[in-house]
Amino acid sequence: MGGGARELAGYLAALGGWVAAVAAAVLPQWRQSSYAGDAIITAVGLHEGLWMSCAAQSTGQVQCRLHDSLLSLDVHIQTSRALMVISLLLGFFGIIVSVVGMKCTKVGEEDPVTKSRIAVAGGVLFILSGLCTLAAVSLYAAQVTYEFFRESTVPINARYEFGSALFVGWGAASLTVLGGSLLCCSCPAKERRGQQYYRQSQPSTAREPPVKMSSSPIRGEQCL
Secondary structure, eight states: HHHHHHHHHHHHHHHHHHHHHHHHHOOOEEEEEOOOOOOOOEEEEEOOOOOOOOEEESOOEEEEEEEEETTTHHHHHHHHHHHHHHHHHHHHHHHHHHHHTTTOOOOOTOOEEEEEEEEHHHHHHHHHHHHHHHHHHHHHHHHHHHHHHHHHSGGGGGSSSEEEHHHHHHHHHHHHHHHHHHHTTTTTHHHHHHEEEEHHHHHOOOOOOOOOOSSOOOGGGGGO
């Protein structure tokens, strides 16, 4: 795979991961009601996300409500919120920087070394974005797992388990990190750096035409 095709594939993968991260951050299905246990038929299914909680009735009606207070939320929800916002911001800047540094664009094509370094910087931003998404989703999933398996008087069918948004977040983190890694492979080759440094170090002097030496003998004896 050539350098331009590799950059394009990495950019598309990272862009798709960023869009999936936006969808995961907005979806309210970060955790949902568990259907384990004896009574698996329930009239209302509960879903909770970072920004709202929803109740889906058996008739198909869904009612959602935003979280009332920020400070009253659990620590893992506030931390996951902050990590997702940072992830989306890093991904947004990565999209802009990567477009400037890709070989298929004409921005800054007169300096390919600097252009490749800009593409690498965009890849680093995508990798950081994917890691933030992975941390947010994993932290939330760890809290859901802890609350599900801890000893409590709450029956199993009234507890929560993983929602679909967590799996979307894990997929988004994988795509973003993969795309950023492909963009980081755009590091300029050593040969190009050496050639550019050699060309810059050469003095720009005009070549003088060669002087022709006369082969005829000097006729000094005729003057005597």
